[in-house]
Amino acid sequence: MDATTLAAPAAEISMLGLFWHAHIVVKLVMIGLLAASVWCWAIILEKVFVYRRARASLDRFEGNFWSGQSLEELYHNLSGRSTTGMAALFVAAMREWKRSHEAGALSRAGVQSRIEKVMDVTIGREQSRLEDRLLFLATVGSAAPFIGLFGTVWGIMTSFTAIAASESTNLAVVAPGIAEALFATALGLLAAIPAVIAYNKLSNDVARIVERLEGFADEFTAILSRQLDERS
Amino acid sequence: MRSAVTASALGHALIIGWGLVSLPSTSAFTSAEKPLPVDLVSIDEFTQITAGEEKAEPKPVPAPPMERPEVTEADRQTEKPQAPKAQSTAPEIADVPKPEPKPREVAALPPAPEPKPEPVRQIEPAPAPKAPEPAPAAEAEPGPAPAAEAEPAPQPTNVPLPPARPKITEAPKPVEPKPEPPKPVEQKPTPPAPAPRETVQKPDPKPAPQEPPRETGGFDADRIAALLNKVPQSGGGVSGSGTQDPGQGMPSGTDMTLTMSEIDALRRQISQCWSPPIGVLDAGQMNVRLNLAFNPDGTLTRDPQLLNPNGQQIFMIAAEAARRAVISCQPYHLPAEKYDLWREVNVNFDPRDMLGG
Known part of the structure; x- marks a missing residue:
């Protein structure tokens, strides 16, 4: 949008018109913000479902674990397939236990510390899997307003250029540029607000899941430790 | 993840489409300034x-x-x-x-x-x-x-x-x-x-x-x-x-008349030199009418002639003031091509007009 098109009054003020009359920089900003918004919502949707599934699997595994079922049996059921969450934690711990047991481990403390290490690693892996792409939400939430502001400033600049070119401060001369500039800010906020809200909620969800995993790890460690004591 | 991206893109497309359709596009700006017809x-x-x-x-x-x-x-x-x-x-x-x-x-x-x-x-x-x-x-x-x-x-x-x-x-x-x-x-x-x-x-x-x-x-x-x-x-x-x-x-043979602006120009020139007698400003009846005759160069041919002599002394003072003003202000700058028209002019000296103007 150069000065002449700006100076031409009565530019169409609709969403599409705002976009098409915008400067290329503002256009890029708008497109980027729109893509960021799409990606953010994709992440949000995915994470919401992933966390729901993770919580459901935690509940299911806890039900199985505390059902009085033999741990050997449970391990045999789970070890055949790829597991996530608490089941992965359990499988990793049981595998390490079995290896130490089969190798005839002498040191009780060494076995226990290895099991804890394995569970810590598994918890860390699970946490990073859950938090994957969550950082993008944080980035969009903090950067999108600034990107939109950049488009706004650019649009305002073109508005003033139009004023200088047409030597008129008529509202019809200024308004289209300002409208498109504000449209960029609106897009930025549109992308940032859900991203910020979702980031806070999802990171909270991740923290809770990890907390449950750590709690389970502590409990399982205690169970295994009691077994070691009984065996020795 | 792919399904989530698809769903997100679909949702954005839906929202944008809805915005394009339902959000009223503001009507084009009509300049609030109504054109004022001006005749020169x-x-x-x-x-x-x-x-x-x-x-x-x-x-x-x-x-x-x-x-x-x-x-x-x-x-x-x-x-x-x-x-x-x-x-x-x-x-x-x-x-x-x-x-x-x-x-x-x-x-x-x-x-x-x-x-x-x-x-x-x-x-x-x-x-x-x-x-x-x-x-x-x-x-x-x-x-x-x-x-x-x-x-x-x-x-x-x-x-x-x-x-x-x-x-x-x-x-x-x-x-x-x-x-x-x-x-x-x-x-x-x-x-x-x-x-x-x-x-x-x-x-x-x-x-x-x-x-x-x-x-x-x-x-x-x-x-x-x-x-x-x-x-x-x-x-x-x-x-x-x-x-x-x-x-x-x-x-x-030119088609000329002195226009009001030229009369006003003359009057303005005179009024610059005119100090109306103080005290008679509100009298209102102190209208002095002088007959002026000009040379082509804007100077006076003769002394201004008082057209409405009045016996009152204060009037004579005012008339004398006007006459002095006319004399002291010459030469006057008037369009030379219309000399025929301002060759002889009667001018009213009205204190109200002169001062107000």
Whole structure:
């Protein structure tokens, strides 16, 4: 949008018109913000479902674990397939236990510390899997307003250029540029607000899941430790 | 993840589509500024339009005698089609105040067979004898010429000038006809000046007898004075010419009248030098009327003459102040090409006007 098109009054003020009359920089900003918004919502949707599934699997595994079922049996059921969450934690711990047991481990403390290490690693892996792409939400939430502001400033600049070119401060001369500039800010906020809200909620969800995993790890460690004591 | 991306993109597309459809696109800006029609009107058009047209139908409501004789352009336009050909040309002259000499065969041509229904006033012949045939100009005869209906234009002239084509500076306009004869502007009855400039007044055979031809003074200063001041102020367009030699016109054949702006210019120049006597400002009756005669270079030919002497001492003081002002302010800067018109001017010294202006 150069000065002449700006100076031409009565530019169409609709969403599409705002976009098409915008400067290329503002256009890029708008497109980027729109893509960021799409990606953010994709992440949000995915994470919401992933966390729901993770919580459901935690509940299911806890039900199985505390059902009085033999741990050997449970391990045999789970070890055949790829597991996530608490089941992965359990499988990793049981595998390490079995290896130490089969190798005839002498040191009780060494076995226990290895099991804890394995569970810590598994918890860390699970946490990073859950938090994957969550950082993008944080980035969009903090950067999108600034990107939109950049488009706004650019649009305002073109508005003033139009004023200088047409030597008129008529509202019809200024308004289209300002409208498109504000449209960029609106897009930025549109992308940032859900991203910020979702980031806070999802990171909270991740923290809770990890907390449950750590709690389970502590409990399982205690169970295994009691077994070691009984065996020795 | 792919399904989530698809769902997100779909959702955005839906929202944008909904926004495009349902969000009202604001109607295009209509500039709040309404265009103001502005007519650029030269002041001449008002100051030069003075006369009325006899042919115009009298309006049901008689206009007061002091009503302005000016006619708006629209009025004249509407009136024109009614007037016969000879008439329609006359008002045009007044419309165009340009100095380009327009040879008008209105009155001067003796063989002009068509009766001129309008009083044509102020014919200034160009100095160069454009028309070879001596056209006798008609002596100004105030009052309706009843018998002139079919009378041909040539009228006896009293000036032996080679008849040039008279230029009509003021043509009667189709002003709303006044039932009573318009007030004749005073013309100076001074004997013919050596300079053979004549204001021409033509008594035209008027089909409309109800309107006598108006006598106009030399130039519009009369009009302005009459219109603005309501104080009789006679214009001295013609120096020393009470003689109106119709058909002969002025030696310089340009169509000129002093316009209000020029009168104002003169008045402004004078007022710069004028210190009205203190104490009489509110008197209101201290109108001093001076008759000024100018040389072409803007200086005074003679001392200003007091036209309305008054016995009161305070008035004489005011008159003396005005006279001093006029003398001390010379030379005056007035358009040289209109010298004929401001050669002799009557000026009102009204303390209110001078100070207020």
